[in-house]
Amino acid sequence: MSRFVNVAIGQLGPIAKQETRAQVVHRLSALMLQAHQMGCDLIVFPELALTTFFPRWYIEDVAELNAYYERAMPGPETQGLFDLSRKLGIGFYIGYGELAVEEGRTRRYNTSIIVDKGGQIVGKYRKVHLPGHEAHEPWRAFQHLEKRYFEAGKDFPVFEAFGGKFGMAICNDRRWTETYREMGVQGVEMILIGYNTPVHNPPAPEHDDLSLFHNQLVMQAGAYQNGTWVVGVAKAGIEEGVDQIGGSCIVAPSGEIVASCTTKGDELALARCDLDLCNSFKETTFNFDLHRQPDAYSRIVARKGPGLMADGSPVPPPGPKTDDRA
Ligand code: ING
Secondary structure, eight states, X not given: OOOEEEEEEEEBOOOOTTXXXXXXXXXXXXXXXXXXXXXXXXXXXXXXXXXXXXXXXXXXOHHHHHTTSBSSSSOTTTHHHHHHHHHHTOEEEEEEEEEEEETTEEEEEEEEEEEOTTSOEEEEEEOSOOOSOSSOOTTSSSOOOHHHHOBOOOOOOEEEETTEEEEEEEGGGGGOHHHXXXXXXXXXXXXXXXXXXXXXXXXXXXXXXXXXXXXHHHHHHHHHHHTOEEEEEEBOEEEXXXXXXXXXXXXXXXXXXXXXXXXXXXXXXXXXXXXXXXXXXXXXXXXXXXXXXXXXXXXXXXXXXXXXXXXXXXXXXXOTTSOTTO
């Protein structure tokens, strides 16, 4: 038995600050058309794929900041991509800045959606792990203000799509093992991840040479340890002076890379993905219903880290009365 999904990586090169959404949608549409012509069912685009990666700047003017978000999806400038999706019969994942008004409050999220072959949104995800910082830090060569410009999501949902179970993550999420396992225990078979990752990480320049290695390491581990496909797609290249890694790839449930990009521009790479390749891992080594021991894992949810409990209070000092599993 095989359940094939023909997947295209829709890697983007830089998006200039002045590039309009119409110009970007034209680039996305060209990739979607090529992917369809090559028999793909699905194309995966990067994180924040409609604009330049604006968290690299400290923006004080609210109107200037809001211009980087979408108030509706599809909206007037993205409808054409949904129309093309329906016309061709090819689905897609895309990341974008979401500006939502909920209970009278304006909320901003780093969001992604899965759109089916009929051009309909079948799932939405809001980035949980927001890296970087909230305050302006002028010492940095460039800012990384995701903690300032977005609220964190609170869920890793899994959706039925393309004949299987699909999940999403965004960029920094891919570095956290919890991301994959939250979806793994839901039986996820393919996780779609867009990213914008600078080569240089100002707080830890000694990691820069390992940025592509770390990119692959986390997605290969996440795929194998959860018996799922993982598709990682970059916005790559030197964007407004900041060099962003490429490294877009498709990882099989075995952890093997089956397709990857070799440039840092707009590029397609394809793979014929059999969702049933997940089964041998999910039924043996990573048969979670048979082998996992949640009773032994309490600290992962009870604590933020070594110093703080999940509610932000300090971890109590060890002692006869303390349940050191908290
Ligand atoms: N970008 C980066 C990422 O996690 C980063 C942030 C860069 C973290 C380098 C660690 C090292 O890939 C986003 N957008 O999350």
